[in-house]
Amino acid sequence: MSQPTREVKVAIAGATGTVGQRFICLLAAHPYFRIASLNASPRSAGKAYKDVVRWKQSVPIPKLVLDMVVKTCEVDQFGDVDIVFSGLDSDVAGDVEEALRKAEYAVFSNAGNFRRDPLVPLVVPLVNPSHFAMIPHQKKTLGLEKGFIITNANCSTTGLAIPFHALEKAFGPLETVVVTTMQAISGAGYPGVPSLDILDNVVPYIGKEEEKIEWELAKILGGLSDDLTEFDMHSKHPMKVSAACNRVPVLDGHLECASVRFARRPPPSPQQVKDALRSFYCEVQKLGCPSAPQQAIVVHDAPDRPQPRLDRYHQEGACVHVGRVRECPVFDVKFAVLSNNVSIGAATSSIINAEYAVAKNIV
Amino acid sequence: MSQPTREVKVAIAGATGTVGQRFICLLAAHPYFRIASLNASPRSAGKAYKDVVRWKQSVPIPKLVLDMVVKTCEVDQFGDVDIVFSGLDSDVAGDVEEALRKAEYAVFSNAGNFRRDPLVPLVVPLVNPSHFAMIPHQKKTLGLEKGFIITNANCSTTGLAIPFHALEKAFGPLETVVVTTMQAISGAGYPGVPSLDILDNVVPYIGKEEEKIEWELAKILGGLSDDLTEFDMHSKHPMKVSAACNRVPVLDGHLECASVRFARRPPPSPQQVKDALRSFYCEVQKLGCPSAPQQAIVVHDAPDRPQPRLDRYHQEGACVHVGRVRECPVFDVKFAVLSNNVSIGAATSSIINAEYAVAKNIV
Amino acid sequence: MSQPTREVKVAIAGATGTVGQRFICLLAAHPYFRIASLNASPRSAGKAYKDVVRWKQSVPIPKLVLDMVVKTCEVDQFGDVDIVFSGLDSDVAGDVEEALRKAEYAVFSNAGNFRRDPLVPLVVPLVNPSHFAMIPHQKKTLGLEKGFIITNANCSTTGLAIPFHALEKAFGPLETVVVTTMQAISGAGYPGVPSLDILDNVVPYIGKEEEKIEWELAKILGGLSDDLTEFDMHSKHPMKVSAACNRVPVLDGHLECASVRFARRPPPSPQQVKDALRSFYCEVQKLGCPSAPQQAIVVHDAPDRPQPRLDRYHQEGACVHVGRVRECPVFDVKFAVLSNNVSIGAATSSIINAEYAVAKNIV
Amino acid sequence: MSQPTREVKVAIAGATGTVGQRFICLLAAHPYFRIASLNASPRSAGKAYKDVVRWKQSVPIPKLVLDMVVKTCEVDQFGDVDIVFSGLDSDVAGDVEEALRKAEYAVFSNAGNFRRDPLVPLVVPLVNPSHFAMIPHQKKTLGLEKGFIITNANCSTTGLAIPFHALEKAFGPLETVVVTTMQAISGAGYPGVPSLDILDNVVPYIGKEEEKIEWELAKILGGLSDDLTEFDMHSKHPMKVSAACNRVPVLDGHLECASVRFARRPPPSPQQVKDALRSFYCEVQKLGCPSAPQQAIVVHDAPDRPQPRLDRYHQEGACVHVGRVRECPVFDVKFAVLSNNVSIGAATSSIINAEYAVAKNIV
Incomplete structure (x- = not known):
């Protein structure tokens, strides 16, 4: 740019x-x-x-x-x-x-x-x-x-939309998504979550959050009508999404465990998924937008990454991290996604x- | 007894x-x-x-x-x-x-x-x-x-096996299970998890834990051969299980978000699931085993329960807690389970x- | 009773x-x-x-x-x-x-x-x-x-008043007290302390708390006028008290590090202090008040006790715990006190x- | 330089x-x-x-x-x-x-x-x-x-030595110091403190730490013999130091509450202390050492600062923070010090x- x-x-x-x-x-x-x-x-x-x-x-x-x-x-x-x-x-x-x-x-x-x-x-x-x-x-x-x-x-939608979009770009539409989130307290603003509610605890509920993920993904991952007046809501390839949202005692960084099924048969292998995520390069990067990350999706090979505390501030929190890409016994592939909810998530x-x-x- | x-x-x-x-x-x-x-x-x-x-x-x-x-x-x-x-x-x-x-x-x-x-x-x-x-x-x-x-x-299997068994008893075999766990640090023993690894953090990996859940559920929920010499591994109704295991900064109490699909069509409604879990009463209770809980499965109606800190010591930690029973857009029903990993889980x-x-x- | x-x-x-x-x-x-x-x-x-x-x-x-x-x-x-x-x-x-x-x-x-x-x-x-x-x-x-x-x-005064009273009963008036508190979040009520303020943090300030400790100790440890119409505010033996109060990410249990100087010279040894605290037995115990603890002051010999998480619920939180009784290079004796702020502290x-x-x- | x-x-x-x-x-x-x-x-x-x-x-x-x-x-x-x-x-x-x-x-x-x-x-x-x-x-x-x-x-000595030195430079020798520390887990290295020991807890003991503070301060704040062959251990003006050390569930940043008495009578006022700390400028700054902080001692006026989470990374953790400078009812002045134990503390x-x-x- x-x-x-x-x-x-x-x-x-x-x-x-x-x-x-x-x-x-x-x-x-x-x-x-x-x-x-x-x-x-x-x-x-x-x-x-x-x-x-x-x-x-x-x-x-x-x-x-x-x-x-x-x-x-x-x-x-x-x-x-x-x-x-x-x-x-x-x-x-x-x-x-x-x-x-x-x-x-x-x-x-x-x-x-x-x-x-x-x-x-x-x-x-x-x-x-x-x-x-x-x-x-x-x-x-x-x-x-x-x-x-x-x-x-x-914020919790953003972390998912980025790798899902990269996957759809490489392998065509996603058909099914099941995701469980573990969301940081900063996502609730200030004063937000009382400490008595979250220290040594997990709260398995964030008001309206699951509905947001399930609905927003369709708007974001979908396209526009030909006359550029309507959002198609991913309706050409309807996508079923089920989310379970939890608040965890973490300051910044939403971690999300996702299992996905592709429309395409046979589906890509975990290795192909990793390659596609790693090589994802998008419009705002091409344009040289100064706040865009150099690497949009950081893919981790270490079995215990990404972790909020270790990875959330990488590239000023402007990227997402994906790790534990592996086969899912129920769907095709499952993985963990980390996004900095106060940076790229906001x-x-x-x-x-x-x-x-x-x-x-x-x- | x-x-x-x-x-x-x-x-x-x-x-x-x-x-x-x-x-x-x-x-x-x-x-x-x-x-x-x-x-x-x-x-x-x-x-x-x-x-x-x-x-x-x-x-x-x-x-x-x-x-x-x-x-x-x-x-x-x-x-x-x-x-x-x-x-x-x-x-x-x-x-x-x-x-x-x-x-x-x-x-x-x-x-x-x-x-x-x-x-x-x-x-x-x-x-x-x-x-x-x-x-x-x-x-x-x-x-x-x-x-x-x-x-x-x-420990993480136990918390799932109890409500899954109650559901199978009431509604017949489960066909598919997708579960994400948020497990307490006490599950790793002492000294166990270094504090530098878990304070303000979640670790999306517990070695071999996912395999244990996926395999053990079949042995526990399955029956025995007629001659009482073999475990049938739930093989009459094969069950697909996918688990993603995480360590969270919680002292005691594993929280698990599960989505399940029943073989039976139409599946039970969330209300029927709640009723079945609440009325579950099992052999060790009938026998009056002194360490068995009075209520094996405590079902919560409050939208933000169960929570490890508030519910884990109820009935000396000998029961499991189920909450947020609701429809799953992908499978039939989803819910959150809490079990005290050092009590009923061990x-x-x-x-x-x-x-x-x-x-x-x-x- | x-x-x-x-x-x-x-x-x-x-x-x-x-x-x-x-x-x-x-x-x-x-x-x-x-x-x-x-x-x-x-x-x-x-x-x-x-x-x-x-x-x-x-x-x-x-x-x-x-x-x-x-x-x-x-x-x-x-x-x-x-x-x-x-x-x-x-x-x-x-x-x-x-x-x-x-x-x-x-x-x-x-x-x-x-x-x-x-x-x-x-x-x-x-x-x-x-x-x-x-x-x-x-x-x-x-x-x-x-x-x-x-x-x-x-709550933070109570934890100090009990061992200080036991010491004054055994060894006569305290002359000087320097104390630093590390107070649990439950002391601030609900919603109380926002989690963003206290997770991975210590806040070195609790409004008016230091003044409360410094003032209340004199009223509690002092006596009454002979005609039972006035509090003498420990004025026969003025006691200087300096407190520094901190909020720490602990759910229940205030830990306080105190150094004290006795009026009496030579002062009691650490061992004498421990003995006096251990043998302290008070009126409400003699009367058999049902909520009074059996042992009012639990003295720990282990070098790393008392700890909020391990000791706060002992005797339903109705006692105080004292540990690390040792010589103070500046005053006479120093030690750590733990009290359950929501029980004996409230x-x-x-x-x-x-x-x-x-x-x-x-x- | x-x-x-x-x-x-x-x-x-x-x-x-x-x-x-x-x-x-x-x-x-x-x-x-x-x-x-x-x-x-x-x-x-x-x-x-x-x-x-x-x-x-x-x-x-x-x-x-x-x-x-x-x-x-x-x-x-x-x-x-x-x-x-x-x-x-x-x-x-x-x-x-x-x-x-x-x-x-x-x-x-x-x-x-x-x-x-x-x-x-x-x-x-x-x-x-x-x-x-x-x-x-x-x-x-x-x-x-x-x-x-x-x-x-x-690490815990370093945080104290810097403001104490600034005070001695401005007002002459310190006579008495009573300090209570609240130290971060990173001070114990890796794996260091087990999470079961510190989550929702404070441990009122760190092996040999109190002796280190009490001894090291004298060597650091003291001078050299005239022939440059001996440390005088602050012996011209003996300084009594009493420390109580605690481990708290904080990742980085040691917070320490200190009360001090000066030899000089009358002692400086809290405002004079703040001014002296703020204007402290030292040899390594004059020399332009690239890792030295611009401002060696950051003095806070807000009543609830410094805090580990908010202040520890300021100036890459190369400075110390002092706050809550106020009169001490027992000694002259008391205040809170924060230092980044893994940066300036190491x-x-x-x-x-x-x-x-x-x-x-x-x-």
């Missing part, structure tokens, strides 16, 4: 929250995005960022935002930015993002509110940036010139989506 | 290890088993138990064993006990248990060495005490009068097996 | 909270206290206990309260109980407890609101039940016949206080 | 161990040290590093050592390196390091064997690089030309020591 010749001004909505803090860490060192506006609740507005944030990252607050004055999320408070990254909680994200779009901002949202919207692409940047092709239809339908909303996927995906949009002159 | 009119003297082989410590805790308060011999490695022999054990239980060492002098595991050191409970490590369990059997002891082993032996029953007491019917054949084959070996199952099962043998005059 | 010939009816205010749940567990099996009223917020009132509580104990809800209808904390909702145990949060405890006292109830409070009140005894039952002698003055001052308030101490102390009051015909 | 104009070749003894792995991570990116030799046990010798190491770092193995062939720790296996960094276990470190010194290597050891040797400087590089002045005496005594041994301090200190030696032409 030829990098943009200009800086691109961005705002962060929900800048004081957990996801907002991640956006700040990632954008503070970005080659061309420049944080021009920090927006949060009225409670924080008018004060220096460092005085209102409860900073929970293991790196200090980047110097450049320490004294930035926080503004509200009223639509007139975002100034002349080109892009708004939204790390808002879902209880307010719907209204704010809708207003921002209407005000002709390009909104890259990490919130879940618009993921099921038939006009809004649900984009895992290593998988389906092709869905950006729906944006003209979104704008046209709403009578907008520049404003649109793109969402990234739920803010990093939004940022790569925006980098793609810049590269493609969509913003 | 009419309880035995006499005390039954028992020995504990491997008395200083983790499993041995559990045997001691459970047997110290037993209504009729009396600990008559503590056997361990030559390193401990000749010394008072309290001086050689690295006690790791959350209750103090029972008074009655504090000053018992530990003996070796040489076969002449077990005296006139009727039963030997073996909590030996697998590297020594094979030879010691074989020698004990040859010396006409009834050996109830928690070790894995004889689980695949075609003469040795692999008994989960809430499931297949009927396999004790193989003992005459075992004795006869080896030319023994009283000596035999019974093993209990691997020593408690051995003891109930022995209680069954006493009740049936097998020892 | 001759146990009371009648049942004593009790109410639990704040019955749905963490402390209230502990009261229920302990009182459900009590020999003579009978739970006659569960009182909580208006939100819970009118519904069955089992339907409003978020039960977080590792034992199931006692059967006898499952269907009890919860009432509000209005003073007319407590009926004819003799005693109210208060597990209320401090934001409401002040008003409710004051109203209950005025309505002539005997209130045994675990809340902190009245701990510094010059009329209200702050009683660690293994230490200063003698402070009950202030109750006539409390009643008289307020013009009450039966109503009074007794509080127990903050509800158990309130209950023993009430047992004492019953035994002494104070209620 | 003018950086050296040439690369300096270094060997890592104990390259496969935990400390060795840290040396590799830090040296792989070093501006002038070049890893020329990896030495370990005979078991690993002759094989590629990647095939023998059990890598436990959260970053991948640096590419440049992946295929380096490991050699033994025989003295003829170190080739022409200038410096040997020793991350050996203490059971072998003594002999190997002694042999290396005799063979005229400059040995920078992280092991404890020579810390109490009257010829060997015990150097915390931010505190007492002045002790390098003892090296001529060490060489002369042993008849060596270039060979010498320097050790860094025990390998980083060795490397800065070596950088100092290079800058001063000592190697």
